[in-house]
Amino acid sequence: MQIHNLSENNSILNQFIAELRDVSIQKDRMRFRRNIERIGEILGYEMSKSLTYETKSITTPLDTIESYLPKNDVVLCSVLRAGVPLHNGLLNYFDQAENAFISAYRHHLENPETFEIVVEYLACPDLTGKTLILADPMLATGQSLVATYKALQPFGTPKDIHIMAVIGAEAGVDYLKNNLPNDATLWIAAIDKTLNSKGYIVPGLGDAGDLAFGEKLQH
Template identity: 70%
Template sequence: MKIFNLAKENSILNTFISEIRDEKIQKDSMRFRRNIERIGEILGYEMSKSLQYHTTNVATPLGNCTMSLLNNDIVLCSILRAGVPLHNGLLNYFDTAENAFISAYRHHKEDPDSFEIIVEYLACPSLENKTLILADPMLATGQSMLATYEALKPFGKPKNVHLVSVIGAQEGVDFIDKNFSEDTSLWIATIDPDLSDKGYIVPGLGDAGDLAFGEKLQH
């Protein structure tokens, strides 16, 4: 798998990451959502450099201009609910993309420290021979990303797969590296070193879904 970790180079991206981590600033849920959205825009811009383009002529008031434009064969899929702000950021740049949404959550059984990934809701167009962008802001264990991808397989085989995350744990990155094909690309804003005993990224930022949309009732 090709891994593009944007934290390896200093940029304005660092400001947005620091703010979503800061426990004081992240209390402003609107700013938290906007920062995730802005990170999605930056990730989308960097990813766009690797996508396929075609040449076309554009008529201006003073003549014609030859331009290389992005091929319109993208399906953008996000994992609900935490993925919505990230989805919006990517959609701001890939505004002609088709869209898919899937719910995937951790179901804790008798042992609160163990869980399984449950996929319930899924709405998706055909993926056959298209570019799939699968977005999940938090790449912790990597199990949600893999479960989501497996659930999408009945909708066709994409020609390219791009995974997009805001923060990942090294363990989760290693997991998807082993379980996705070599031609898959991961675009991630930063990678943290550890996972907690309950499978949360450390230092991370907490629960992205709760910070964006409020606390939820547990199943």
């Protein structure tokens, strides 16, 4: 798997990541969602450089010009609910894309430090020959993204697969390497070194879904 860690080079992306992590700033849910959306836009822009382009003639009010435009059929798939702001950022740039949504969450067993990934909802177009973008802001253990990929397999084989994440842990990145196709590509804003005993990224930023949309009821 090819990995593009955007934090390896300094850019305005650093500001958005810092605000996501800052406990005083992340209390503003609107700003938290917008920062994830902006990071999605940056990830999408960088990923767009890897697409296939074709020449098209564009007519202006004064003349015609040849433009190089992407020809990939893109499908954006987000893991609910935390993936929604990231999805919106990507959709701002890939506005002609088809869309898919999946719910993949941690179901904790008797031991609170153990869990399984449960998929309950899935809506997806045909993926055959298309460019699939899987969006999930937090790449902790990597199990949710792998479960998502497996759940999508009945919808066809995509031409290529791109993973979009805001913050990940090294263990999660390694898990994707071992469980996704070798030609998949990861685009990520920052990679942290540690997972704690409950599988959360440290230093990370907390629960992205709760910070974006409010705390969920446990059942």
